Amino acid sequence: MRFETRAVHAGGKPDPATGAVAPPIHLATTFEHGPAAETPLGYMYIRDGNPTQARLEEALAAVEGGETALVFASGMAAAAAYLQALPSGSHVVYPSDVYYGVRALAQEFLPRWGTEATAVDTTDLAAVRAALRPNTRVVWAETPSNPLMQVSDLAALAKLAHEAGAALAVDGTFATPAIQRPLELGADVVHHSTTKYLGGHSDVQGGALVFAKKGEAAERTTHVRKIGGGVGSPFNSWLVLRGLRTLACRVERASSNAVAIARFLAGHAGVEAVHYPGLPSHPGHEVARRQMSAFGGMLSFRVRGGRDAALRTTSRLKVFVNATSLGGTESLIEHRASSEGPGSPTPQNLLRVSVGLEHPDDLIEDLAQALG
Ligand SMILES: *Cc1c(COP(=O)(O)O)cnc(C)c1O
Numbered sequence: 001m002r003f004e005t006r007a008v009h010a011g012g013k014p015d016p017a018t019g020a021v022a023p024p025i026h027l028a029t030t031f032e033h034g035p036a037a038e039t040p041l042g043y044m045y046i047r048d049g050n051p052t053q054a055r056l057e058e059a060l061a062a063v064e065g066g067e068t069a070l071v072f073a074s075g076m077a078a079a080a081a082y083l084q085a086l087p088s089g090s091h092v093v094y095p096s097d098v099y100y101g102v103r104a105l106a107q108e109f110l111p112r113w114g115t116e117a118t119a120v121d122t123t124d125l126a127a128v129r130a131a132l133r134p135n136t137r138v139v140w141a142e143t144p145s146n147p148l149m150q151v152s153d154l155a156a157l158a159k160l161a162h163e164a165g166a167a168l169a170v171d172g173t174f175a176t177p178a179i180q181r182p183l184e185l186g187a188d189v190v191h192h193s194t195t196k197y198l199g200g201h202s203d204v205q206g207g208a209l210v211f212a213k214k215g216e217a218a219e220r221t222t223h224v225r226k227i228g229g230g231v232g233s234p235f236n237s238w239l240v241l242r243g244l245r246t247l248a249c250r251v252e253r254a255s256s257n258a259v260a261i262a263r264f265l266a267g268h269a270g271v272e273a274v275h276y277p278g279l280p281s282h283p284g285h286e287v288a289r290r291q292m293s294a295f296g297g298m299l300s301f302r303v304r305g306g307r308d309a310a311l312r313t314t315s316r317l318k319v320f321v322n323a324t325s326l327g328g329t330e331s332l333i334e335h336r337a338s339s340e341g342p343g344s345p346t347p348q349n350l351l352r353v354s355v356g357l358e359h360p361d362d363l364i365e366d367l368a369q370a371l372g
Helices: 003-009 051-064 075-084 100-112 125-131 154-163 216-228 234-245 247-266 285-291 306-316 336-340 360-371
Strands: 068-072 091-095 116-120 136-142 167-171 189-193 207-211 271-275 298-303 332-335 350-354
Touching: 003 051, 003 234, 003 247, 051 068, 051 207, 051 234, 068 075, 068 216, 075 100, 075 189, 075 207, 075 216, 091 100, 100 116, 100 136, 116 125, 125 154, 136 154, 154 167, 154 285, 207 216, 234 247, 247 271, 247 298, 247 360, 298 306, 306 332, 306 350, 306 360, 332 336, 336 350
Parallel strands: 091 116, 091 136, 136 167, 167 189
Antiparallel strands: 068 207, 189 207, 271 298, 298 350, 332 350
């Protein structure tokens, strides 16, 4: 079955107790068990697993083409649990352009957990190969990346990682499974902040990992989640499952709007550079065409005139909301270096845009008046 159909039906069996077509939200924290803690229905305590979270896990595994999925309280809880599950003495390769929270995990937390981490440009396969070591367990990729929208070749990275005995883990938050499915390209794990497109309405926090195979990595990560406690709540799992139902339509519209905006920005004298993989001038365009079925709703651009000109632009916008995060119905814009805070490597004239579902002409007119 095709993605659109799976996204509508996965994890959507009518409730066996009532026939309800919309899934129930089970808020129970504890489930009746036998005298020696036997669990005939599979549930015991909410932190181990609960029926609403299990529905979402079943759905995410189905849409990504994985054998098993784990849902978390946030994208960062998911990433942290996966990396914390590595045996100490491991080594991780991660991208130099990456979500700032993952960079903080790699730089501050992994060394404390006994894991070394090396930042490389994952669009440069020779650089990745040179960074691999005998104890490399994971190559972490993020494509398209935040906030420079770099595109890494997932099939090539999977081959490199596997030759070195490492797993390829991919943060696919910006693309979503609607337009990029890393497991089909050879990745071992796909990571999502479901706070973004999967939730889709800027009103729920969550994260997920989908594993190509059941096995040691999934089991170790399940144990970290159970003991560490970063599980998803039933209500949030329900909202993300609801978001998944419309994901294909939303990403299609956001992508077509983003193409129109990227073209407009690329032709504007006040714009120094546009980072969008859908533009033929983007260095990752050919790879993106191969591994994505559309180019997504995220883009960034650099305003001519530096930081002040960039800030002036965002403050003049009327339709775009100045806010961080992404993947909601409304278009958002932010001065990314300010959001990332002191020490951010992001260029000072860069604005990051999450293109929403408004009419593209209203968005372009808004940008035109703001750029002047
Ligand atoms: C938001 C985001 C995360 C972190 O997810 P949270 O749900 O905010 O914890 C990780 N990676 C990417 C690409 C993101 O956009």
